[in-house]
Amino acid sequence: MSASPLLKVEGLKVSYGHIEAVKGIDFELHEGQITTLVGANGAGKSTTLLALSGLVKKAAGRVVLGGQDLTPLSPHKIVASGMVQVAEGRATLTTLSVRENLELGGYTRRDSRAQRADDLDHIYTLFPRLKERSDGLAGNLSGGEQQMLAIGRALMAKPRVLLLDEPSMGLAPIIVQDIFRTLREINKAGLTVFLVEQNVRQALKIADRAYVIETGKIVLEGDGRELLGNPKVQDAYLGG
Numbered sequence: 001m002s003a004s005p006l007l008k009v010e011g012l013k014v015s016y017g018h019i020e021a022v023k024g025i026d027f028e029l030h031e032g033q034i035t036t037l038v039g040a041n042g043a044g045k046s047t048t049l050l051a052l053s054g055l056v057k058k059a060a061g062r063v064v065l066g067g068q069d070l071t072p073l074s075p076h077k078i079v080a081s082g083m084v085q086v087a088e089g090r091a092t093l094t095t096l097s098v099r100e101n102l103e104l105g106g107y108t109r110r111d112s113r114a115q116r117a118d119d120l121d122h123i124y125t126l127f128p129r130l131k132e133r134s135d136g137l138a139g140n141l142s143g144g145e146q147q148m149l150a151i152g153r154a155l156m157a158k159p160r161v162l163l164l165d166e167p168s169m170g171l172a173p174i175i176v177q178d179i180f181r182t183l184r185e186i187n188k189a190g191l192t193v194f195l196v197e198q199n200v201r202q203a204l205k206i207a208d209r210a211y212v213i214e215t216g217k218i219v220l221e222g223d224g225r226e227l228l229g230n231p232k233v234q235d236a237y238l239g240g
């Protein structure tokens with residue numbers, strides 16, 4: 001018997017004016033797994049994440065996290081419920097220090113100072129580079145380091161589900177591998193991850209479960225590794 005999903009999305013639709021960007025999709029995230037949603041430019045990946053985070057209006061559908069219906073909730077309440085999206089790679093606050101950026105990530109929690117200091121230490125263990133640059137301005141970090149900072153900041157909110165929109169974007173392959181390795185490490189420690197990616201190969205490699213989206217519809221789903229070997233996926237996304 002398989003456990004019930006941590007997050008269940010049913011019949012999600014999103015429109016921009018008369019353009020239907022997401023056309024009624026269903027998917028599930030299971031606790032402790034990495035689930036990925038992959039697809040080409042304009043397929044509807046970011047729109048799906050924005051809808052989960054409450055940042056675009058859902059035209060239809062339901063989003064349920066651990067039995068709680070998040071569908072009508074504001075972005076702020078969605079974060080408080082434990083679903084936290086990593087900010088776009090370069091969206092760190094460049095005129096604040098690395099530490100200040102991380103502390104901001106935890107500010108919605110009513111934890112004690114000591115607890116927050118522990119949380120910060122944990123982030124520095126995951127990302128030693130951030131510790132080294134702790135007092136430096138976020139604006140002076142490399143692209144890869146800024147992506148790590150964005151992930152670290154989201155982790156400071158202690159999410160139950162971490163949402164990421166193309167963390168590999170614009171980064172060199174070796175940095176992408178580093179970031180994906182860290183994601184897996186965080187996941188192994190128990191965090192449920194929903195990763196949206198155009199980098200289909202890397203995403204399928206680390207995913208337990210995967211969905212392929214094309215023009216607003218889910219066209220394939222399965223085990224990550226299994227989809228990596230699927231001829232349709234290879235033809236369409238992996239260069240044959």
Ligand SMILES: Nc1ncnc2c1ncn2[C@@H]1O[C@H](COP(=O)(O)OP(=O)(O)OP(=O)(O)O)[C@@H](O)[C@H]1O
Pocket residue numbers: 016019021039040041042043044045046047048198
């Ligand atoms: N603010 C907007 N207003 C109007 N149309 C939009 C808006 N944002 C996205 N779209 C359209 O919705 C569709 C889905 O876009 P979305 O950004 O979700 O795709 P994506 O899969 O994230 O693509 P990419 O890989 O390029 O980031 C596209 O046709 C896009 O042009």
Ligand SMILES: [Mg+2]
Pocket residue numbers: 045046047165
């Ligand atoms: Mg996108």
